[in-house]
Amino acid sequence: MDFDLSEEQHALQEMARDFLAERWPTERSRQLLDARPALIDDDVWREIVEMGWLGVAASEEAGGIGGDVTTAAVLCQEAGRGVLPGPFESSLVAAIALDRSRDEALCKNLLPELIAGSRRVSVGIEEPGGLYGPDAVSAEAREEAGVWRVSGHKILVPEANEADRLLVAARTSQGPALWCVPAAAEGVTINRMDRMDAQSCGEVILEGAAAEGGVLAGAERGEALLREVYDIWTVLLAADLLGSAEASLELTRLYACERVQFGKPIGTFQAVSHRLADTLVEVEIGRSLLFAACLALDEGRDNAAPLVSAAKAWLGDTAVAAAETAMQIHGGVGFTWEYDVHLHLRRARCNAAMQGDADHHRDRIADYMGESWVAPVKA
């Protein structure tokens, strides 16, 4: 029984936090709101690549360090805290997807290039229609004369405009799965979408676009891979939301200690301090859920999917509430462009609505409860 990050994970977390505080000051994210899209500057990107962050959860053969989802989550938590834009998280997800596909050609060629920063790969799953996830995929894939062709409409594909390859979800009669499509292939149209926090994402229209190779992970395991990737991406976003919520709380905590009104620091007033105490409770419950979900994924537990949903639903709500609390407690200055509060609020609002919003995940948990109403965890 040791329900805490390992020493290595703690060290990585500290290192990432220090690196981002120094090399990615929040001022940079603020500037990029006026110079959209927000992308990591080339020199910082090179350093991130050199530190091996993109391969943190990929196998060693592919140039990764063989870490697990928990380790990847630690980095995403810091990305959230530091308001780091793409393509870090989407590259991390793409590397995990390629690695877990065990597709020989892609793992031998594309994955090492992705980890080394010389190719960019993104993942497109969501579609218009207001629903989320693998079950809502309606894009289709057909095999014609030995070539897989994908047709459909993807939205909110992170850094789609900057990507060399896209891992897109489509469906055959056997169910949904992922295919790897070159962004430059004939039949691929990419239009910019814009996020409230200026992060880059795109709309991808596929009209019989030829895929590179076949179904990722093969026909047998293709749907399982897609679901696994969706869950991992979801939990990594939950980690980002945790970092975001922590940043909002810390900003507000410091402000409540310093700001004096009526002759006292405002943190002495219970209307202020109790709201922050409630935020702390929500953050700590969220951290517990996030660790639980990561561990369940890493150990392949049966209850991994509902725990992922729990972490995402809870932390989406928590990060948004923490940022709104930050804005309220900061008063007038919290509503200025110069303060960081709106940076966290923008990011939290966006990420809360990505990879399934809270209601989507509550519905998924309710389905799980209906299917298997048993004691959820036997530790």
Add this chain to the structure above:
Amino acid sequence: MDLEFSKADEDYRQRLRAWLRDNLGEGGSANAVMRQAEKDPGAAKDPLAGARAWARRLHEAGYVGLAWPKEYGGQDASFTEQVICAEEMARVRTPPLINTIGLTIIGPTLVQHGSEEQKRRFLPRILSADDLWCQGFSEPEAGSDLASLRCRAELDGDEFVVNGQKVWTSLAFLSNWMFLLVRTDPDAPKREGISYLLLDMKTPGINVRPLRNAAGGQHFSEVFLDDVRVPRDNLVGELNRGWSIARSSLDHERSGLSGVIALEETLGRLWRMAGGLKRGTDQALADAGARRALAQHWIEIEGLRHLGYRTLSDQIAGKPPGPGASVGKLFASEVRQEMTRTALQLEGPLGPVAKRSPHVVERGRWHAAYFDALAHSIGGGTSEIMRNVIAEKVLGLPRLQDD
């Protein structure tokens, strides 16, 4: 990171499960043990004979006083064994112990601060449930601001003479001993003039008046103390040093994992109830709002459970207590309340139907559970006090002005 218990811990769990199977009687309830004891000819004089028998049986098997040292009849059990024991008992819903206050508050306090004579005298009788204890802390003018208590004790030779009033004293009318805080130096700053006494409830001058609570039941009392004489030997620790002793027992860390099992049971019951209730031609369980409310409770319970595992991991690793205890108390009481609100909402138009009516849902259990849940954010430190603690101790916000 892992959530595994060791082989030795799992063996402990299996032995405990087997013991519970053998000792709970038919239908997974300990009532059999208790009924048997109540039939005993000697039981007529003791209305608690059944409950005492159950407590004693647990003690004989070594399942109470887990954290206490062996030399005073405890088990010297590890943190994980304590958690496993609490979890397993909650899982099979063993009857509540009548001497919980003794086992969890005054017992550990005496282990830490009591004299050797006090330990030898009181600890065995707590374990065997021969003595039942109540806590005399709160007063009419000293609730959340406990340190402003006014109940006076003056030394007269080898005895203290106690005068004052205590209130919200749980189970006072059943207890034969009380531990209480009294003011022994009215001129000292308020936290420095308080002493910690042990009081035999049969001493002349004590008047216990049970109060009926908002749920209609009897659980707590007012206790009036009029020239009550307490031997000086019954002082715990030093004179005027009682406040820090009381604080140490209030700070007694718990992982809260047994409470999680109870909440999980409650959620299961809610889910089944929603499956049986109608919304027009559908089940209440088909309603998206109801499903999401129940899923939210699942999330909250898993959050509490894994917060508990973090607290336990910190304890095992010997780390200073993290935010777990105060966060857990505050959040658990809120979850509990929300769940009973969800229950009453699910009942819809049948929600108001009272216990003895033929239309009542689940024999009115949710009305009782609702009231009971509301008490949880008041007793044992109000939620407002928990928020103060979190704000000051965890977040490091400036302290409220206080003398």
